[in-house]
Amino acid sequence: MTPEEHSALCQLVDALVEGRGSEEDVRRLEELVRTPEGRELYIDYVLLLGELHWGAGGLLEVPDSPIRENLSGIRAEVTRKQSFAGQNKITRRLVAWGLVGMAAAVGFCLALLWRWHAFLTPEITRLPESRIATCVDVFEASFETPHLTVGSPLQSGDIVRLHSGLAAWRDQHGTTWTLEAPAVLRVDDAQNVTLTSGKMVVQLAPGCRGFLVKTPHARVMDRGTSFAVEVTSEATRVHVLTGKVALGPLQPDGGDVQELGKGQAAMVGSAGRVVTIPWGGHRFWAHIPKKGSVAAWRYVALHDPHIWLSADFEQEAALYNHRDGHVGTVFPVRMRGTFSDLSAQWATGYGGQSRAVRVIRANRDGNANGLGWQSEEPLTFPNRFTAEIIFRFDGWPEESPEAVGSLLATRQDAHRCGFLLAAVPSETGAPSEAALAHLLVADQNWAQTRGRLSAGHWYFAVVTIQTDEQRNSTHVCTYLQNLTAYGELEKVFDGWVAGTVPSGTLGIGKGFDARLAHAYPFPGAIDEVCFYNGIMEEETIRRHADFLVTQATPAGAMPLPNEAAEGSDIGDILIRTDNGAIPLEKPSSK
Amino acid sequence: MQSGTEGQNESRNEIFVRLLAGIQRKLFLYVMVLVPDPQEVEEIVQDVSVVLWRRFEDFRPEEDFFRWACGIARNEVLKHRERSARAARLFSPEFLEHIANHAVHVVETVDERREALRQCLQELQPHHRDLLNQRYFQQMSTEQIAQLRGKSVEAVRRMLHRIRMAVLKCIQHKLRTAEETA
Numbered sequence: 001m002t003p004e005e006h007s008a009l010c011q012l013v014d015a016l017v018e019g020r021g022s023e024e025d026v027r028r029l030e031e032l033v034r035t036p037e038g039r040e041l042y043i044d045y046v047l048l049l050g051e052l053h054w055g056a057g058g059l060l061e062v063p064d065s066p067i068r069e070n071l072s073g074i075r076a077e078v079t080r081k082q083s084f085a086g087q088n089k090i091t092r093r094l095v096a097w098g099l100v101g102m103a104a105a106v107g108f109c110l111a112l113l114w115r116w117h118a119f120l121t122p123e124i125t126r127l128p129e130s131r132i133a134t135c136v137d138v139f140e141a142s143f144e145t146p147h148l149t150v151g152s153p154l155q156s157g158d159i160v161r162l163h164s165g166l167a168a169w170r171d172q173h174g175t176t177w178t179l180e181a182p183a184v185l186r187v188d189d190a191q192n193v194t195l196t197s198g199k200m201v202v203q204l205a206p207g208c209r210g211f212l213v214k215t216p217h218a219r220v221m222d223r224g225t226s227f228a229v230e231v232t233s234e235a236t237r238v239h240v241l242t243g244k245v246a247l248g249p250l251q252p253d254g255g256d257v258q259e260l261g262k263g264q265a266a267m268v269g270s271a272g273r274v275v276t277i278p279w280g281g282h283r284f285w286a287h288i289p290k291k292g293s294v295a296a297w298r299y300v301a302l303h304d305p306h307i308w309l310s311a312d313f314e315q316e317a318a319l320y321n322h323r324d325g326h327v328g329t330v331f332p333v334r335m336r337g338t339f340s341d342l343s344a345q346w347a348t349g350y351g352g353q354s355r356a357v358r359v360i361r362a363n364r365d366g367n368a369n370g371l372g373w374q375s376e377e378p379l380t381f382p383n384r385f386t387a388e389i390i391f392r393f394d395g396w397p398e399e400s401p402e403a404v405g406s407l408l409a410t411r412q413d414a415h416r417c418g419f420l421l422a423a424v425p426s427e428t429g430a431p432s433e434a435a436l437a438h439l440l441v442a443d444q445n446w447a448q449t450r451g452r453l454s455a456g457h458w459y460f461a462v463v464t465i466q467t468d469e470q471r472n473s474t475h476v477c478t479y480l481q482n483l484t485a486y487g488e489l490e491k492v493f494d495g496w497v498a499g500t501v502p503s504g505t506l507g508i509g510k511g512f513d514a515r516l517a518h519a520y521p522f523p524g525a526i527d528e529v530c531f532y533n534g535i536m537e538e539e540t541i542r543r544h545a546d547f548l549v550t551q552a553t554p555a556g557a558m559p560l561p562n563e564a565a566e567g568s569d570i571g572d573i574l575i576r577t578d579n580g581a582i583p584l585e586k587p588s589s590k
Numbered sequence: 591m592q593s594g595t596e597g598q599n600e601s602r603n604e605i606f607v608r609l610l611a612g613i614q615r616k617l618f619l620y621v622m623v624l625v626p627d628p629q630e631v632e633e634i635v636q637d638v639s640v641v642l643w644r645r646f647e648d649f650r651p652e653e654d655f656f657r658w659a660c661g662i663a664r665n666e667v668l669k670h671r672e673r674s675a676r677a678a679r680l681f682s683p684e685f686l687e688h689i690a691n692h693a694v695h696v697v698e699t700v701d702e703r704r705e706a707l708r709q710c711l712q713e714l715q716p717h718h719r720d721l722l723n724q725r726y727f728q729q730m731s732t733e734q735i736a737q738l739r740g741k742s743v744e745a746v747r748r749m750l751h752r753i754r755m756a757v758l759k760c761i762q763h764k765l766r767t768a769e770e771t772a
Contacts, residue, residue, distance in 0.1 A: 010751070014747075017628065018747075019629070026680065030685045047622075047700065049754070050631075054619065174729055351716065352717040353717045353720065
């Protein structure tokens with residue numbers, strides 16, 4: 001078989017498995033499978049798809065339901081699930097078991113009638129018919145109820161008190177609820193829960209409708225959708241992610257019910273009135289983050305007690321002030337009018353599952369020609385703070401001994417600018433290398449760190465700042481971790497830097513120049529930026545770093561060849577190629 | 591006498607449930623080879639389970655239960671084809687004949703294949719694994735994933751295909767290596 005036939009065969013199988021296959025596809029596949037090689041390939045590929053469909057859960061490290069539990073509860077499952085037959089495969093599988101199980105159960109009942117007490121043992125009376133949902137994932141979760149973990153059932157009347165972290169449950173139809181602590185949730189019955197406090201995202205399974213969330217203030221009834229609910233002592237806020245939601249006061253006759261669509265949000269207070277509010281659905285956790293991802297790091301960062309500012313660049317370029325709730329704008333600065341292509345300012349983030357901003361350094365006169373980002377409003381920096389940044393260095397566009405690429409900088413006025421963290425050419429002068437440095441006063445020397453950057457690598461950098469106003473000096477500690485190379489977090493600088501951090505506008509991926517104002521664009525991409533009010537302990541910094549890198553995928557991970565270019569249609573699934581991973585193969589046309 | 595009969599029934603039931611539990615996954619995979627549509631496979635396996643139960647008296651303990659079940663499954667697939675409105679989109683009886691016997695042999699090795707698959711999934715990049723997780727464990731449709739990730743359906747479909755192809759290569763490599771070492 002030619003590689004084209006090989007690929008065509010698998011694509012035809014894909015089409016059939018997904019229900020998209022035509023009669024012509026079937027005949028063509030039959031032709032391809034007539035050869036022994038085609039037959040081998042066909043069976044291998046279908047078995048792979050079959051395994052994934054049968055139970056990827058176990059393979060993807062989520063425990064399968066115990067088969068014995070299925071058997072003991074089969075009768076109840078069948079009775080309940082028959083009306084939903086055809087909705088999902090689990091239902092059909094259980095129905096299959098049910099028919100057999102029912103026959104077996106009848107036999108058992110007759111044969112074992114004389115010892116019917118055996119059926120009243122706790123193991124058997126706890127039938128899955130009372131199970132409303134199963135915990136399918138947790139992240140940094142602690143519950144009031146001990147032993148509640150992945151695989152634990154929730155039954156009607158159960159109350160979940162989630163003290164910290166995230167936890168997700170899925171019901172028999174595939175509807176998922178993700179709860180964010182601190183939260184209290186009561187399961188009333190199937191498709192009906194009461195959220196007393198906390199945040200929750202409900203994602204209805206395809207074809208399901210009528211999921212009801214009651215809160216102390218409101219009733220939230222889905223109309224085939226996914227939505228986020230936040231309950232505080234004052235109000236219930238609802239943000240619709242997809243589809244539609246009916247939101248009304250808790251008492252059905254207490255006021256009007258308002259229908260909200262995708263991208264809309266509203267709140268209901270104690271007065272029972274529905275009031276429209278700005279949408280903020282992206283700030284909820286619809287999925288449980290996996291350790292070793294930007295999402296996992298972000299969760300930990302945003303739940304740090306000292307979190308002050310953050311910019312994740314996901315839905316919007318904004319700087320969130322977690323102290324006062326203010327959302328400031330971060331806007332792109334095109335130095336010297338270059339880069340008018342708006343799409344060029346976005347990039348795929350570290351790990352491929354987040355979005356980053358692109359910062360560009362032009363080829364010529366690099367210190368004042370490129371694309372960077374800047375806060376619209378000035379910031380007042382405290383005497384002690386910590387900055388974290390996740391970024392990728394793309395290499396200098398050409399050998400440029402005088403180059404400066406700023407990662408984080410501030411500007412107070414034409415006379416006072418500072419580089420909290422910047423890249424400068426390394427000792428070798430190679431365009432593919434850079435060194436990290438600090439500079440808070442223009443006429444002083446750069447404070448060089450031991451931090452080195454390699455082109456194409458993602459990094460996690462942390463800078464702690466402690467200002468000594470009397471000495472007009474700042475104690476700086478800098479940490480750097482090469483995420484791409486699965487490197488260890490290293491302390492690359494610990495010392496005093498002349499001057500203090502000027503309060504003013506914040507440059508992200510760019511700096512400031514006394515004359516030009518906008519200058520020193522950094523070549524690369526910036527995924528996340530966080531500022532904390534206070535000096536972060538090294539132990540905490542290491543903990544944050546641990547959430548970015550997983551040991552589950554060692555260097556030399558499974559080769560996935562030649563991925564599409566960033567910014568393309570599938571740009572979010574880029575793979576790191578420096579660790580020996582081979583990009584995915586390009587599909588050949590069918 | 592009566593309790594003795596009941597005791598035999600109990601034993602037969604238990605044996606059947608145990609045997610069926612032991613081959614359930616293999617049976618699903620076997621039927622999937624004959625009808626590569628998971629939804630239809632679920633229905634067929636359901637029918638097969640009922641027929642197996644009805645005809646369990648015919649099963650002789652010295653027989654291989656999986657092979658016996660495969661024979662019944664093959665008939666059920668043909669019956670399903672006859673009564674299906676989508677018959678034209680199902681494999682022809684000749685094709686099923688061509689592939690069915692070989693499939694039994696291959697499906698008997700699925701335990702080794704599953705272990706290889708498990709290892710290969712662990713070797714995937716986390717974001718690729720997450721995509722498979724969304725598609726197969728969370729049972730999200732391609733459309734839902736596309737919406738969630740802000741990508742086109744076709745892009746997600748292509749990506750899933752490429753990941754599966756990489757996993758397939760990995761499995762084949764591991765199986766070959768294991769075979770050579772043995």
